[in-house]
Amino acid sequence: MKVLYFGTPRFAADVLTYLLENGVDIVGVITKPDRPQGRSGQPVPTLVKSAAQAQIHPITVLQPEIVSSSEHVSTLEAFQADLFVVVAYGEIIKQHLLDMPKVACINLHASLLPKYRGAAPIQRSIINGEAETGITIMHMAKKMDAGDIISMVKVPIGSNTTYGELEMDLCREGSKLLLQTIRDFESGKTDRVPQDHTLATMAPKIELENCLVDWNQSSQDIHNLVRGVNPHPGAWCWVSIKGQRKRLRIISTEVISTNSESSPGSHALNSKEGVIVNCGKGSLRLLHIQLEGKKIMTSQEFARGLGQDSTTNFNFLF
Numbered sequence: 001m002k003v004l005y006f007g008t009p010r011f012a013a014d015v016l017t018y019l020l021e022n023g024v025d026i027v028g029v030i031t032k033p034d035r036p037q038g039r040s041g042q043p044v045p046t047l048v049k050s051a052a053q054a055q056i057h058p059i060t061v062l063q064p065e066i067v068s069s070s071e072h073v074s075t076l077e078a079f080q081a082d083l084f085v086v087v088a089y090g091e092i093i094k095q096h097l098l099d100m101p102k103v104a105c106i107n108l109h110a111s112l113l114p115k116y117r118g119a120a121p122i123q124r125s126i127i128n129g130e131a132e133t134g135i136t137i138m139h140m141a142k143k144m145d146a147g148d149i150i151s152m153v154k155v156p157i158g159s160n161t162t163y164g165e166l167e168m169d170l171c172r173e174g175s176k177l178l179l180q181t182i183r184d185f186e187s188g189k190t191d192r193v194p195q196d197h198t199l200a201t202m203a204p205k206i207e208l209e210n211c212l213v214d215w216n217q218s219s220q221d222i223h224n225l226v227r228g229v230n231p232h233p234g235a236w237c238w239v240s241i242k243g244q245r246k247r248l249r250i251i252s253t254e255v256i257s258t259n260s261e262s263s264p265g266s267h268a269l270n271s272k273e274g275v276i277v278n279c280g281k282g283s284l285r286l287l288h289i290q291l292e293g294k295k296i297m298t299s300q301e302f303a304r305g306l307g308q309d310s311t312t313n314f315n316f317l318f
Contacts, residue, residue, distance in 0.1 A: 068094035126228035219282035274299030
């Protein structure tokens with residue numbers, strides 16, 4: 001079965017590599033154009049492009065700015081693909097392309113649809129405190145993430161699992177499920193179950209401003225935010241150090257069950273316990289943090305660096 005693969009980031013690159021290692025006939029790869037990165041501003045290829053070109057027999061890679069543009073129709077038709085497989089491509093595919101492959105146009109989505117439709121299903125599931133998520137493979141439809149479900153697998157979310165860790169788990173399980181689904185298409189044994197659209201929830205893209213910690217929230221909610229945006233964009237807050245306003249990135253935390261009558265944002269800080277912050281409900285120990293312009297450190301190391309006057313030299317700002 002000839003597969004035309006659409007994808008862009010590392011998640012999609014790892015899935016592509018797995019499919020190739022297991023003998024899937026990838027006739028071409030569609031990915032986003034190279035973008036300037038870093039101080040040099042030099043264009044850098046997408047990770048999907050790099051994965052495709054790393055093969056012993058490099059795969060044809062196309063990088064249209066807008067793949068659904070009419071100018072690309074004949075090029076895509078020339079692949080004569082049976083399946084279009086879309087994994088985190090970064091563009092809504094228009095209907096004339098959805099109708100192009102001989103068998104189907106399918107998408108791998110990192111949630112248990114219809115929950116968490118949209119750009120950030122992995123992050124949002126952690127931020128919302130879910131105990132499980134999963135992978136859904138569906139027929140693509142004009143409406144985003146609303147197509148009929150073909151196959152699904154559930155993946156547990158641990159109480160301290162981060163976005164980066166869960167993404168790897170989902171990539172591993174999703175790769176296996178996608179391979180089996182392609183094999184099912186080859187044998188003509190796929191299911192097709194409509195989604196219950198009344199149960200749909202959305203997972204919009206996470207912006208940096210969404211990662212600002214609000215100490216009025218419960219310690220559990222803040223802990224979920226911290227791990228849900230680790231490693232990126234990263235949770236953060238404003239602090240005052242010796243009268244200077246600085247951004248503090250919060251890498252990892254630990255929920256402390258004891259409640260405090262002190263106001264949210266008040267804290268205890270010492271070289272043994274590190275930094276413990278009172279929240280709207282409960283308290284939170286900051287395990288690893290990064291002050292702007294500095295390296296990542298434990299909060300104990302941070303406390304030692306502030307010295308004996310840490311109580312007056314350091315405060316959380318709202």
